[in-house]
Amino acid sequence: MARRSSKADPSGQRRHGPRDAARGILPDFQGREADIARIEKLLDHVGDGGKALLISGEAGIGKTTLLEFAQVFARQRGFRVLYMSGVIAEAHLPFAALQQAVGPILRQAEKLPQRQHAALLAAFGLGDDTTVPDTFLVALATLTLLTESAVRKPILLVADDIQWLDQPSHDVLSFISRRLSSDPIVLLMAARSDSEEAFPHWSVPRHQLSRLDAAAAERLLDAESPDLPLDLRQRFLDVAAGNPLALVELPRGERKPETGESHWVPLTDRLERAFFSRVSVLPTATRALLLIIAENDSRSIREVLDAGEVLLHEKVALETLAPAASARLIEIAAGEVRFRHPLVRSAIHQASSPVMRHNIHAALSRVIIDEPDRRIWHRMASAVGPDEALAAELDAAAARSQRRGALATAITAL
């Protein structure tokens, strides 16, 4: 079994500067030089006026990590750091996120004009006023408070997961983001890239976090899991596709090499949650088609739609897939469909029940006409017990693939 050692610095980077600071926070931190440089530049030029930046990227790509670095870099430069984060469970609580950020400087609100002060207190459930506060007044009060405070110390306002902000906090942040030009305030936000339609009117510059390149991905996996067998290491690299969360989490998943499911890489709960969350909100028929795409061994849209009709007993059209395409889970082109990230496929597979998977394979075996080997494979995957006729067909399929030299297919089928 091949083993890899790792804790050295194979990148050969000089060990000082921002990368070094990043490593101090997260020892196995890899890549991201350009992303860090962009954030440092924002902080270093805060004297030229306020700026806002929205960092976007897929689940687990490293948005929160980058925001954490930004907070450390900002404190090193003498900034006051204010922080809020959208939380699904609090998305229905008005001003919950804003209170998190403004809480530490709320005492200074006493100097605000009286109506703004009262609105802010009412927003946070403080003071005597029990009427619903005017969001515009709260936004104005927050902006005044920030700009007054920034006179003494520049401010970094961090807002993570803004796709899950409660609506009033979202509106206040949007208001502030357009009015930062003359004050030493940096507003750094992060959102999942599939949620960007939630901010159609935001004119803030965006910074897309890309997947780690192959070398950085390898360094991260080797640092986290130095003892992986080479074949497993390669599978993790393939499935992770440069996603740091996956590179950290995949080796922690339960391994079941002895089961018939061994071609699927098991995901930890954290990974499954991260990549399945967008699926769970889709319409039932769309989810059924996604399950079919996940279990199918071809990219044909025709097959997916045909199998969908068998499975759902109703007419299914390409539009049924539209919500999944809008959520950026899949890509459709030239009669083919594929997941944008292999982890979505794994998460969908893992979240489905064995009975559902059986039904999907049965549906696929009914719609695949011209490829007997594939049809038999799906029939096999849908069989619930021993079936002599199926076993004979399987022998024939294995012999056929052997004749074609496709030994691997034969072995898998047997």
Ligand SMILES: Nc1ncnc2c1ncn2[C@@H]1O[C@H](COP(=O)(O)OP(=O)(O)OP(=O)(O)O)[C@@H](O)[C@H]1O
């Ligand atoms: N460049 C990197 N090098 C090494 N590890 C990283 C890197 N970026 C992120 N990680 C690790 O990957 C994991 C996921 O990162 P993070 O939580 O920042 O992702 P995220 O984009 O905020 O995800 P989500 O969309 O779920 O909020 C964390 O464990 C983090 O430590």
Ligand SMILES: [Mg+2]
């Ligand atoms: Mg995050």
